[in-house]
Amino acid sequence: xxxxxxxxxxxxxxxxxxxxxxxxxxxxxxxxxxxxxxxxxxxxxxxxxxxxxxxxxxxxxxxxxxxxxxxxxxxxxxxxxxxxxxxxxxxxxxxxxxxxxxxxxxxxxxxxxxxxxxxxxxxxxxxxxxxxxxxxxxxxxxxxxxxxxxxxxxxxxxxxxxxxxxxxxxxxxxxxxxxxxxxxxxxxxxxxxxxxxxxxxxxxxxxxxxxxxxxxxxxxxxxxx
Numbered sequence: 001x002x003x004x005x006x007x008x009x010x011x012x013x014x015x016x017x018x019x020x021x022x023x024x025x026x027x028x029x030x031x032x033x034x035x036x037x038x039x040x041x042x043x044x045x046x047x048x049x050x051x052x053x054x055x056x057x058x059x060x061x062x063x064x065x066x067x068x069x070x071x072x073x074x075x076x077x078x079x080x081x082x083x084x085x086x087x088x089x090x091x092x093x094x095x096x097x098x099x100x101x102x103x104x105x106x107x108x109x110x111x112x113x114x115x116x117x118x119x120x121x122x123x124x125x126x127x128x129x130x131x132x133x134x135x136x137x138x139x140x141x142x143x144x145x146x147x148x149x150x151x152x153x154x155x156x157x158x159x160x161x162x163x164x165x166x167x168x169x170x171x172x173x174x175x176x177x178x179x180x181x182x183x184x185x186x187x188x189x190x191x192x193x194x195x196x197x198x199x200x201x202x203x204x205x206x207x208x209x210x211x212x213x214x215x216x217x218x219x220x221x222x223x224x225x
Contacts, residue, residue, distance in 0.1 A: 010054040023205075038060065045073065060215050061083065062087030092115070098127060101127065105213075107129045109144060120159075129163055130167035131167065134168075143167075163192065164196075166183050169199075176198075181209055195213070198215065199216060200217060
């Protein structure tokens with residue numbers, strides 16, 4: 001019976017929330033200070049609706065085109081849903097992103113700063129943005145180089161973009177804690193409070209090291225078919 005409960009969307013949500021809360025308390029943090037983003041990329045409306053009915057309100061998508069097929073309909077019913085763009089963003093898609101999303105986690109280069117600043121001013125929607133840092137200096141990943149962060153932060157501020165904090169994706173198959181700790185130190189050095197870090201396999205570690213936003217997909221939705 002207990003296993004069947006865990007296999008429901010609400011059951012998985014409760015389990016993840018409990019694990020987050022336990023990790024936060026170990027770190028002497030308030031669980032309410034951590035936002036759980038349900039990564040809904042590749043998931044259908046039918047997959048998402050049970051989590052919405054369970055009361056969850058923060059969702060993350062990687063691609064604008066996919067998000068456009070799902071979220072206008074879902075947000076028309078539940079206007080308090082917060083939609084996060086967690087994937088790479090092309091500069092020529094900045095206006096679409098500002099129109100559709102509520103938070104952007106992948107600000108990573110000067111051309112995108114310029115495009116987002118222009119789109120936000122034109123639409124009057126100044127979305128909080130996380131600057132993505134390529135914390136492991138991996139050529140295949142997005143994110144700005146560590147030494148470029150001060151320049152990118154200054155450019156974002158000059159464009160009136162609200163910078164919520166920093167985001168990272170640590171290298172796969174290695175201990176993520178040092179990378180999370182480095183991102184937290186960088187954020188503190190620049191006076192930023194937000195830390196978007198941690199996914200299904202390491203969100204407890206990220207929570208203990210200061211994450212304010214964690215991005216969980218498989219652990220919430222189950223394995224993809």
